[in-house]
Amino acid sequence: MLKATAHALQGHDFPLVGAVSPRLQPILQPVGRLIGRLPSRVREQIYIWSGANEAVPPRRLRAVRTEELARFAVRQYPCRRYPAVALGSSNGALVHLWAALGVPCLPQTVLIPVRRDGVPPDEPHRELEWGRGPARWLLDQNPGLQLHQMHDPVQDRLMVQRMSYFRVKHRQ
Numbered sequence: 001m002l003k004a005t006a007h008a009l010q011g012h013d014f015p016l017v018g019a020v021s022p023r024l025q026p027i028l029q030p031v032g033r034l035i036g037r038l039p040s041r042v043r044e045q046i047y048i049w050s051g052a053n054e055a056v057p058p059r060r061l062r063a064v065r066t067e068e069l070a071r072f073a074v075r076q077y078p079c080r081r082y083p084a085v086a087l088g089s090s091n092g093a094l095v096h097l098w099a100a101l102g103v104p105c106l107p108q109t110v111l112i113p114v115r116r117d118g119v120p121p122d123e124p125h126r127e128l129e130w131g132r133g134p135a136r137w138l139l140d141q142n143p144g145l146q147l148h149q150m151h152d153p154v155q156d157r158l159m160v161q162r163m164s165y166f167r168v169k170h171r172q
Contacts, residue, residue, distance in 0.1 A: 001090040002107055006076035008099035044158055052162035055113035058134040066142045066170065069110050077104045112138075112166040113159075121153035121160050131164055138166065146171050 007014040015022055035043060086098055086105040098105045114134055119126045131149045139147055150165040159165075 001092060001095050002073055002076055002105065004095050005098050005105045008095075009102060009104060010078055048158050048161050051113070051159045052115055055115035055163040057115050058137070061112070061114065061134050061138040061166075062141060064112070064138055064142065066144050069168075070106070070170070073106050109167055109169045112168060114164045114166055115162065116164050117162060119160075119164075121157050124151050124153070127151045127160070127164060131166070134164075135166065138168070142168075144170060144172050 004014045035046060038046075082102065082104055084101070084103045086094070086103050088105075088108050090105075090107050090109065094105065114131075116130060116134075119130050128149065128151075135147050135149065139145060146169045148167045148169070150167055151160055153160055156165070
């Protein structure tokens with residue numbers, strides 16, 4: 001939603017919710033059709049592993065800094081004066097409002113997918129135990145963050161097989 005608002009304030013569209021570059025669409029559409037013909041178990045494995053490849057290795061959490069997260073958000077917008085700045089949670093409906101008003105939105109919350117193995121989706125206690133170490137590495141370096149470890153084996157069953165979701169919030 002940050003990137004969608006930033007694109008709008010730059011006068012650009014945000015096709016396919018930014019998932020695929022328009023330049024890559026002609027290449028990826030045939031690949032998508034081919035994958036769609038594969039057996040469901042194979043498609044599930046492709047989904048699981050492609051998601052895991054987008055997650056960060058736990059050791060990289062030691063390098064995350066609150067200031068860099070904030071700078072990343074600010075750098076998405078053109079450097080100019082704005083009538084206001086919205087701060088807070090992401091909200092798809094508000095993206096349209098902020099874009100219409102010409103107001104950048106800086107998210108309070110950032111989702112960090114963290115790569116991991118060995119925790120079955122139906123064992124949330126093991127997931128919580130696994131997350132204690134990586135969470136500590138992140139929070140020790142960033143006392144201004146609050147961390148919520150998310151685990152939803154119903155909605156995210158395939159993804160939680162190879163990753164953990166850390167949602168961090170700026171507390172100040």
